[in-house]
Amino acid sequence: MAWAVRGRSSAVFGPSRWRGPRDTAAIALTFDDGPSEGTPRILELLAQYRVPATFFQCGRNVERLPEIARAVTAGGHEIGNHSHTHPLFCFKSSAFIEADLARAQDAIAARAGVTPAWFRAPFGVRWFGLRQAQRRLRLRGVMWTIIGYDWKRKADQVAGALASRVSPGAILCLHDGRELRPAPDIGVTVECVRRLLPMLLERGYRFETVSSLLCPTKSPNGSSK
Numbered sequence: 001m002a003w004a005v006r007g008r009s010s011a012v013f014g015p016s017r018w019r020g021p022r023d024t025a026a027i028a029l030t031f032d033d034g035p036s037e038g039t040p041r042i043l044e045l046l047a048q049y050r051v052p053a054t055f056f057q058c059g060r061n062v063e064r065l066p067e068i069a070r071a072v073t074a075g076g077h078e079i080g081n082h083s084h085t086h087p088l089f090c091f092k093s094s095a096f097i098e099a100d101l102a103r104a105q106d107a108i109a110a111r112a113g114v115t116p117a118w119f120r121a122p123f124g125v126r127w128f129g130l131r132q133a134q135r136r137l138r139l140r141g142v143m144w145t146i147i148g149y150d151w152k153r154k155a156d157q158v159a160g161a162l163a164s165r166v167s168p169g170a171i172l173c174l175h176d177g178r179e180l181r182p183a184p185d186i187g188v189t190v191e192c193v194r195r196l197l198p199m200l201l202e203r204g205y206r207f208e209t210v211s212s213l214l215c216p217t218k219s220p221n222g223s224s225k
């Protein structure tokens with residue numbers, strides 16, 4: 001049961017993608033729990049290296065910091081839905097789950113001007129009713145290939161773990177916020193991004209948003225990108 005709820009490849013409560021194709025050099029950098037007051041520091045680094053990323057935002061945080069949510073889209077990044085209030089969905093009703101996802105979807109559309117296509121469950125926990133809620137809101141589930149534990153480890157440990165485990169098609173998960181906490185300290189995350197970007201680019205990896213990694217568009221000659 002624990003695997004059904006938390007396993008990154010579990011489809012018991014709805015299908016989730018957790019990695020991209022292994023035959024390209026593309027990887028996706030993703031951030032959960034934002035936007036936060038620290039998000040602009042990450043946006044600066046991404047802009048410096050011209051790297052797109054995907055931000056799974058909480059609706060409540062978007063309402064608190066709408067300008068930072070807009071700065072994420074203005075920077076060319078993708079926004080995903082990470083729930084409204086970052087609840088643990090275990091034992092919650094289907095109605096609660098759908099209402100929470102819908103509120104986040106509405107908050108992001110109203111403040112950031114985009115409608116997310118991807119949902120990442122808070123704490124990676126899926127539950128009964130999530131599948132239907134995602135279907136009704138047209139949200140596809142995505143987990144991660146490697147999670148950084150940046151909320152509880154030191155920057156060198158996080159960057160080292162990600163750098164040693166990364167592989168083609170990997171989806172990396174970091175956090176530009178800390179659940180719904182205002183003004184969280186995300187220094188570890190920022191430092192980790194500062195170290196990882198040049199290192200992974202040097203190794204030949206190419207960064208893509210979750211949508212372009214998982215749903216490559218067909219090129220005019222009919223072959224997949």
Ligand SMILES: [Zn+2]
Pocket residue numbers: 032033082086121122123179
């Ligand atoms: Zn989260």
